[in-house]
Amino acid sequence: MTVPHAPLIQVRNLSKRYPVGTISRKLLHAVDEVNLTIAEGECIGLVGESGCGKSTLARVLARLIDPTEGEITLSGTDIGTIPAKKFGGSMLRRDIQVVFQDPTESLNPGFTVFQAIADPLKRLSSGSQRSVADLVFAALDDVGLPREYAGRYPHQLSGGQKARVGIARAIAVNPKLLVLDEPTSALDVSVQSLILHLLATLQKQRNMSYLFVSHDLNVVRLLCDKIAVMYLGRIVEFGPSKSVFYNPLHPYTRALIDSIPDPERKNAARTKLAGSASSPINPNPNACRFSGRCPVEMPVCSQAMPTLSPRDADRLVACHRADEPALRSVTKAEVHTP
Ligand SMILES: Nc1ncnc2c1ncn2[C@@H]1O[C@H](COP(=O)(O)OP(=O)(O)O)[C@@H](O)[C@H]1O
Ligand SMILES: [Mg+2]
Incomplete structure (x- = not known):
């Protein structure tokens, strides 16, 4: 049995909003009410399509920028209220280091x-x-x-x-925590795997925690203990990498998995997403962010925001329909799980 590790960093109801233009009161909700805990020695993958808020969340958590709202604690100490500039000049900077996308x-x-x-x-x-x-x-x-x-x-x-x-x-x-923002996406594929291997080795040797940001679910699955799936500023699914990947509960996670090319499933039913994500500017607080694009949408989805709630013991899902087994479409689970 694995011994549960102490939480290293915890974020609670974290939001980052940017004003749009100079006179309008519109706000771009880059990160919206995110809760996330990273334990000591744990690697969490953060995935989602471009523009969903991954880098913003990573930067707020790494204290490079300030949150608009919410709490951030490091080993129980409040670090969310320390201005980013002051944090950068303090010895606390040692505990959280960042590896950026483009070296x-x-x-x-x-x-x-x-x-x-x-x-x-x-x-x-x-x-x-x-x-x-x-x-x-x-x-x-x-x-x-x-x-x-x-x-x-x-x-x-x-x-x-x-x-x-x-x-x-x-x-x-x-550092205790390494925040890696798409650290290999600027590299050739052959070099990518070498760097990922190096990162995996370093994490184990030094028992660091990782927040590993990627738009590639396949990369995250191999490296990370748990996966957080983000859509338009919100975490919509969270859980152990294997179970999220082989048994996705949120229709957006299913679509992400189905978009990974897999020759074994050439003719299998796949969830395809129509259109693009809706705007993060003044989003409807009473609707699921995925509504309008979701293949299994019901009337309630455009009337109430689903909260991230526990399902299946160690999983969290924000979907009004996550409990319906019939919606768990044929995924790679059927193909690969022993
Ligand atoms: N400094 C900023 N000012 C205004 N809007 C921003 C800023 N940084 C990011 N955004 C917006 O926030 C949203 C999330 O961006 P980002 O965190 O970079 O997403 P990702 O890393 O997932 O591609 C996007 O709509 C982006 O345009
Ligand atoms: Mg980014």
Whole structure:
């Protein structure tokens, strides 16, 4: 039996809204009333299509930007009310580190690899017995980059090597939580799997927690313990990776899974989504966000917002129809589950 780990980071009713234009009172609801707990050593995958709010949630949780509403606690300490700028300048920054999507953009072109990794270390490792140089070289070893790369500049590195530097910089300060925002989506497919393998190894070795953001459910399924599925700013389904993937309860999760190419299911019934997501600007508070696009919609779906509620022991689903077994369409479960 696995021992449940203590919660590392908890967000409660977290929202991030952006004003639209200068005079209108319209608000773009990028993240809406999200609840999420990441335990020590746990890897949570956050998936959903482009624009659904994944990066915004990741940035608020990593305290790069401030929430509009809600609570964020780190090992029980309130960190949600500390302004992002102050958080960035505090020693708390060490506990939550971020790996960004595009390593080219996130590395300063004027910094060598050594300087890139040493920079956060100088600010955040004051208590360490080891020298900054020692820690930089140890981080390079950990991400599989030869030490002679320390003197190179980003333009002298391949995409995969830049990704390794971004990871080395983040892990060098020994964070408790790594927030990874589509860390491999700018890379070639062959390099992607190497980096994913490295991230999986590092997580186990160091018992870090991950919030792993991706639009690719397949990647998240392989790396993460649990999956949170996001649609238009809200989490619509949450649970252990395998059960979410093989037994999706929300029609949007089913559509996401069905959109993954699978030659074994060429002729199987698939949920296809028509149109695009509705606007995140002033969304109807009394309707499911998926309404208008949902293949199994009922009248209640455009009259009441479904709440994220427990189903099937360890699952959470926000759908008025999640309890109806008939709606659990033929999915990969039937094909692959032993
Ligand atoms: N700084 C910002 N100002 C205004 N709107 C923003 C800002 N950042 C993101 N958004 C909007 O918030 C929504 C969610 O964006 P984002 O979090 O980047 O989604 P994802 O990472 O899932 O693609 C989008 O509609 C986007 O246009
Ligand atoms: Mg994003």
